[in-house]
Each structure stands twice: as structure tokens, then as C-alpha cells.
Amino acid sequence: MFPEYIIILIGLNHKTAPVEIREKLSFKTSLSHPLEKLKSQIPSFKEAFFLSTCNRVEFCFILERFKKEEFLRDFSSFLEKESSFKWKELKPHLYFLENEEAVKHLFEVACGLDSLVIGEPQILGQVKDAYKDALKYRTSGLVLNRLLHRCFFVAKRVRTETGIGGGAVSISYAAYELAKKILGSLKNKTVLLVGAGEMAELAFMHFISGGANKVLIANRTLSKAVELAEKFKGEAYSLEELPNVLIKADIVISSTGAPSFVITKDMVASILKARRFKPLFIIDIAVPRDVEPEVNKLENVFLYDIDDLKEVVEENLKERQKEAFRAKIIIEEEVLKFQKWLKELDYHPTVRALSEKAERLRQKELSKTLKKLKNLSEEEKEAIEILTKSLVQKMLYFPINFIKKSYHEEGRYAVSLIRQIYNLDETEEDTTEIEESVEKKKILSKKENKKENSKKMIIQ
Template sequence: MNTHIPLTLIGISHKTAPVEIREKIALSKEEQVTVHKRLLDAFHLKGILTLSTCNRTELYLSGDLSENELQHIREWLNDFKQTSYFTQEQHTYVFQGKEAVRHFFDVAAGLDSQVIGEPQITNQVKEAYHLAHQGQVTDALLNKLFSYGLQAQKHVRSETFLSDGAVSVSFAGVELAKKIFTSLADKTVLLIGAGETAELAALHFLDKGVGRILIANRTFSKASELANRFKGEAYELDELKRILTETDIVISATSATEYVLTREMVEPQLKHRPYDPLFLIDLAIPRDLDPELNELDNVYLYNLDDLNEVVQLNLERRKQEIPRADKIIQEHVREFVNWLSTHASSQIIHRLKRYFDDLRKAELKRLNSRLPEEGMEQIEYLTESLVNKILHQHIQLLKKNIRNPELYEQYLEFLHELYEIDK
């Protein structure tokens, strides 16, 4: 069914532009609010939704737009961001109608993400919608687009493995640790280093419910800062030997030029924990952890290459889920289009009813002073019956032509010219 969908998408993403361009066209929340108001006022749109993340900036515009109006909006965006990228075809994509709907559903489900299936985009879509909805700049079309898009995302997530498995090395390390220990609730993790990688690892471990976090760093103040953020404990690097006896998992990510942990440092500490496994993850280049550690009993050492193999395997598994996810998305797009067809017809029928009822009441008012009350009641009943019969014919023709877009548009044009009913 080729139902007319008055929706236009203008976007720039990681697929069409490098980060140097994406950062220049990104919209802050304050800028999004400004864009909402100014575009609605200037171009008489029915609704607008903006989605701006590190990987994409997209505008979903509800309402019929001519090519000329669309070009003016792109030029306006250029002026607003002091750039020319919104009119550069190699960087900007424009989708309309069903294509725009499909793209939104793909984005919400993580199918269009740089890392397929990543869950963060769903929250970003929710935040974008709530910003627009709270600003009262969404209409029925955009409200339903968001609702159906979220349903599609939930269906994809529950029916496929598109979001399963670690696809970052820090998360892969956490997943491996969970497989070895089953539960992390009573385990202690030691992070060596206090940079971005250590921070990500801390976030992942907290999410998995680890019992205790220790952070050791060459600069104690940085270790202390990170420990405060994640309710952990900070240590100097020269305390490593002592705290190893309390540790189940070690993740090391420093910029050191020599091994931070050697066999000679670790082996004596194992006597204090003869039956407890020690899980070591080396995320540094050059490596932080002595490869000979892997020769020790109950010690499991993984480096970046090991984790990258896990990540690549998980990414490949996610790619294999795309056809299943695609079928689910297609079904939800069909459901959205069906809703829109019904909604559009009901709106037209409502306008027709109001038009005929206003006409009927105006004529009855003229007769009211000239006829007795009993006669007016009969005429009112007669005119209501007549209007309903006329409406019935129009309603039947609308339903008959709704699956033929060309005939449907022609009939809407006929109604518009005959009764001044908006399409």
C-alpha cells in the first residue's frame, strides 16, 4: 500500500561524513529548541523532531514540503550552523515518506548504528522525542512514529541477538570475567590506570554488579578522582603487591613502557590464595602484563588480541541477525502505514461531517422562524438522514480508493475543490 506519508528526513551521519564534519553540525539541546521553534514558524510545519548524537544529526519534519521549501530549510540549517554541509549531496541524505519511516525504525533499533545493535541509541531517541514533545512541537504523525519505532526496537531486541555479546574490548573483558566467576557480586576488581579505558571498564563492572573496585595509578590524585566517582578505593602503584592478595580480577590499561605486573611480582602473592583464580586482562599497548603470568596455576591472562577475537566474533554474530531484524522492522513499518491510512481517512471524514452539519444547521436556522416547532423536528430528522446518506457515499469511496494512491489523491482533490476540505 503506497499511502501518502507527509514526512521528510534531513540527516548527516557516520555513513556520510567524518567526525570533523559531524561535530560542526551537531545540535545542542538549546540549539534543538531554537531549531524547532524557528522552522515551525518559518515553514508552517505540522511537527518537528531532531536527533543529534556523536554519530548523527537528523531532522524529522511532519508536513508536505515542496522541493523549493526543502531546499530553503537546508539553506536555513547551513546559516544556523555557519556551514555548507546541509546542501552538500555527498554528506547529506534526504528521505521522504515510507523511506523516512523505515530509516527512523532502523535508527531506533540500532540497525543504522556504527556498532550494529548498540543500545545507547534507543535512549538517545527517547531523549530527542521527549525534548520535542515537551516543547509541544510534535504532532500525531511524529507521536505515532516514535511509538511504533520503539515497539519495533523492543521486538528486534527480544526476538533477535542483534544486541548480544560484547563489541568493545573493555566490555569483552567484563563478559569474560563473568563467564569465569559466574557472579561478580562477591568479587574484587583492580583497575591499573585511571584513563578512559579504565573508566569504561569500571562502568561495565558496576553494571554487572561487582562487589568492590580498587584503582591504582602512578598519579594518586587521578586514582582518587576515579575512585570517588565509582565508590571505589584508590592506591599508589607501589601498593600493587599487597592488594593483589585481595583481588580476583585485574584490568590494566596504562601507558607504561615496562611491565606493570611481572611473574616475579605476582607468583609470591598466589601463596596467600592457593585455590582462588586470578583473572588478568591487559588492555595496554605496549603490554602492561608479563606474558609469563599465563604459565602460573589458576592465572588466566588475556590481551588485546584475545579480546579483539571475541569482539569480532560477536560483531559477526550480530551481522547474521540483520535479516531477521529487517523482517521485523518491515512488519512494524506496515503497521505504522496502516495506522496512518486509517487516521488520514478518519480526519477527512470528520471534516466532511463538520462541513455538512454546519451547512445543515445554517439552513435550518433560516427556516426556524417560519415553521412551527413540530415541523422543524421533522425537517431536522430529514436533513440529518439526508446528510448521513451523502456522507456514506463519500466514506465508501474513500475506503475503496485508499489502497490506490493515485485514485485516493484524485478523490481528495475532488473533495477539496467541491467542499473546500483540506487534504
């Protein structure tokens, strides 16, 4: 990277700070966005990105190296003001990462490797939302734009090339996965929620997203059942109606907090005939248990309690940890690629890349032209060669001169502008695609000219 600029990441997470510190720095209750505040209070950074979730708060900055000390002083004052903590209290909980370490960390965050649950996918959506905020408040520029887009690319690559996102790693999702294995498709299935615990509601949402089309809610407090039924467009019942409601259900999720069994063996046995012995899948995630264990002995009734689900979760977590090693290899490779891109923003590689691209295009177009002009003498071919070289050199003089003159004033931004205008970061596939597009436009243009000429002849 340019010696005068650095990437610096400052943050804390569930590993380094307790929730009482994280929540004070989350900015969730603030009327204005932290990026907006940073712009008005700290003028010493070039670009900034802010990420806040229940498990982490992170700032990533691009700044001039010689302003680093000044920036850290201003930033420490900013955090003290916003959190009501003294810098001495905050600093032990913060991590400070620079350049490739900061890049590697962002990649790991986007891939879910730094999450409380390894490989969880929600964090990528949160990173994307944070990037939208940086665009909205105009704090993301050349480097952060590229860096965050690479984050999204790396996360997609890790998901595609490893099994880090596989398997259920939450109790609610494990319940959903088990139901799918036993019942097959969840389409046109009826889900019954007994009780209104948070974990049960989460499992409930997984089933609905998986295709379950009918929702039943039975609760001791009928008003709560009605409230949830309205939320999920379902039907509300009291616990006294449970035997009749069980007849309608394919999947039961129970979480009542009752001191004794809510669903007994006798209750389920009494409704099997009315159900025509259709499979009944019961997930008991209550502690103490809601469902009598003997229920599992009934024909076509499948009962799982929270311990069964925990075993599934722990096994899947072990598998994800193995896949995390493969993900880290991919991340190391992508960090090197990003460093290479940063180095290529220097002035000499850009001038060389521009000259080489212009020469490739010159040779390609000259070759096409000479094939059409078959009767040219060697002297005429040489004259055209000299002419095209001269034209290219004169056209390149202006962008190269612009880079040299503005390099010390604008640094990588001048270089970046030239690289974007001339597509110097394109791949071979990009080049082929562009050239094919140009050729198609030429063909279409010729066809349109022929049509116009034909119209004119007809009119005449």
C-alpha cells in the first residue's frame, strides 16, 4: 500500500468486552449515525466504516500515516464522549489492527469465523447494511469500496468451497432440520406452537419459511395466543383445547414453562385414530419438559427434547470447526490478492499497465486492419505501424502526465481514477466480454445503416 496511507481497524467483541461495555458503544439509541458524528468531529481520516451488532462494535478507517497519532487522540476523545467511559477503561477491551491484519479480520468477520457461532450467515447481511450506511454518509471511497466488495466475494467463496455453513447450530434451527428429515417436505404442513417461549417462536419462524402453510397457537393466556396468531396469520386456542388442536397438527413445538407435563401419552394416544395415524413430530424445548417421554413409544409419533437437539448442534459445531481451517486458507489467499491490488495503485505499475494495455489494443486493431488491406507493400505497412505507435504515444502522454503531476497531491486517488477510466483492473474474461460487446455494436450499427440506406432508396 502507499507508505503515506494505512488501514486501521479498532473494535471490541464478545471475546474482549462484556455486554455492558458493548451496548454503550453500539450507538443504537443515538439520534445521529456515528459516521455522521465522526465526519463532523474528526477531520483526520479519509474513509470510514462502522459495524455494530449484538456481539461486536468495529470501526475501520483509511488515513494518512503521519496523522495516525493525531487521529488516535481525537478518536479516543470521541469514544469517551459517546460512551461515558474513560479511555483507560475502554482501551484494554479494544483491538487495534493495521493493514493486512485489518483486512484479514474483516474477511473473517464477513465469513462468520469471528462470530459467537462459527459460520453463522446473519453477519454478512449486517456487514452489507453497514456498507450501505458508509455509502449513504459518503465515508467509503476507493479502498473501502474495494475492500468491502472483496469481503462479500470472499464470504461467497467460503460458503461455496467449504461446509462451514452446513448443519444446524441453534436449537431452533436443529428442530427445523430434524422435522425436514422425518417429514420430508414441509409444504402444506400444519405447525402447532404450544406456549410462547422465544426459542419456540424462533423455531416456528424457521418452519414457516420452510413452507409450512398453516399456523396454530395454544397458550395458557389466550390474549398472547391471539397476539401471535395475528402476527403469523394463524389460529389461537387455549391449553384446554389442546387435545382437539393436536388432531390438526403435523408438527408441534412446545415451550410453556409449566411445572408438569402439558402433553401426555394418554392425550396423544386418544387422538391417533382421529388423525388416521398420520406422522406427528413433537419438539419439546421446554425445561422442565412439557411432553411425557412415553409419548415417543406411540405409533408414528416422533418426540425430541432439548438434549436430543443439543447433540445435533454440538456435532454440527465440530464439523464447522473443521471447515473453518479450510476457510482460513481461502482468506489468507484473498488477503494476498488484496495487498497486490493496493500495491498496483502505485504510480509506476499503473503507467506500465496503461502502456501495455494500449500496445495490446494497438497490435490487435492493426492486425485486423492489415488483414483487410491485403495489397499493401512492406513500406506502406511500416508507415501504418509508425503512425499507430505515434498516435498511441501521444494519446498516452496526457493521462501519464496527469498521474506524475498529481501523484504527490492526490496520491492513490489520481492513480485510481486512471485505472477506472482505462479498466486496468479488468480480467481476461472482462476484456473478452468488452471486445465482444464492441463487435456486436459494430455489427448492429452496420445493419442499421443498411436499413436506413434501403429506406432512402425506396423513398427515392
